[in-house]
Amino acid sequence: MTVRSALALSSLLCVAACGGAGPAPEARTTVVSLRNIDCEACGAELVSDLRERPGVYAASFDRRRAEISVTASPSFDVTGTVKQLAADEGFEAVIGAGKGQYAGWATFPEGADAVTIAEGGADIPDLRAHVVPGKVTVIDFAASWCLPCRRLDAHMAKVLEARRDVAYRRLDIVDWDTPLARRYLKEVSKLPYVIVYDTTGAQVDALAGLALDELDAAIERGARR
Structure with missing residues (x-):
């Protein structure tokens, strides 16, 4: 993305256009799925742009489904406008619901001990069952719409390329209410x-937010124990 707007993060971002005027009786709502986006802000930025356009009455972004919903006058070209905005930012817009997709995670080197152990926000009662004896284990709670999560994932790919004494376990929370x-x-x-465990299974550190230097330091401490 070329611009990272500081927009409020919520599972459903809704904004009304032009002073909150209600839609005309002939207004229609179109759902557009976004593909290959890498963060929540991608969709939020499109919504911010759309709400400033004449003929658009309301726009919302569903971060779970990677979909934009636009209520606009029949004279407003929702399809063409959203497709162009998406193309300008390097991703794709597809008309219709249920087709949204975030970009994939980082590619890990062959032989790296990296596994996604939770998808869809499914519960895992016992994290310690996934701690690898004899290795520093990094357990990462992440979401596909979280750009800092993607940066950490890419960093861990480099870590596992350089060393084999680290195990990486990613858990996709989907959203905060799963x-x-x-x-x-x-x-x-x-x-x-991120929670880091040492080679004996003892917790070394827990870090909220993107803190790569602190993560590297925790991995080093875990390896020395």
Whole structure:
């Protein structure tokens, strides 16, 4: 993305256009799915642009589904406008619901001990069952719409390329209200949330937010124990 707007993060971002005027009787709503986006701000920026356009009455972004909903006058070209805005930012817009998709995660080197152990926000009652004996284990709570999570993921790909004494376990929370998030992230305010265990299985550190230097230091401490 070329611009990273400081927009409020929420599972459903809704904004009304032009002073909050209600839609005309002939207004129609179009759902557009976004593909290959890498963060929530991608969709939020498109919504911010759309709401300033004459003929657009309302726009919203569903970060879970990677979809934009636009209510506009029939004279406003929703399809063409959203497709062009998306193309300008390097991703794709597809008309219709249920087709949204975030970009994939980082590619890890062959033989790297990296596994996604939770998808869809499914609950995991016992994290320690996934701690790898004899290795420093990094457990990462992440979400596909979280850009800092993607940066941490890419960093871990480099870490695992350089060393084989580290195991990486990613957990996709999907959103803050899933069973996985409710169990482990009640007191956590931002992602990624990373827990580092040493080679004996003892916790070394827990880090909220993107803190790569602190993560590297925790891995080093864990390897020395």
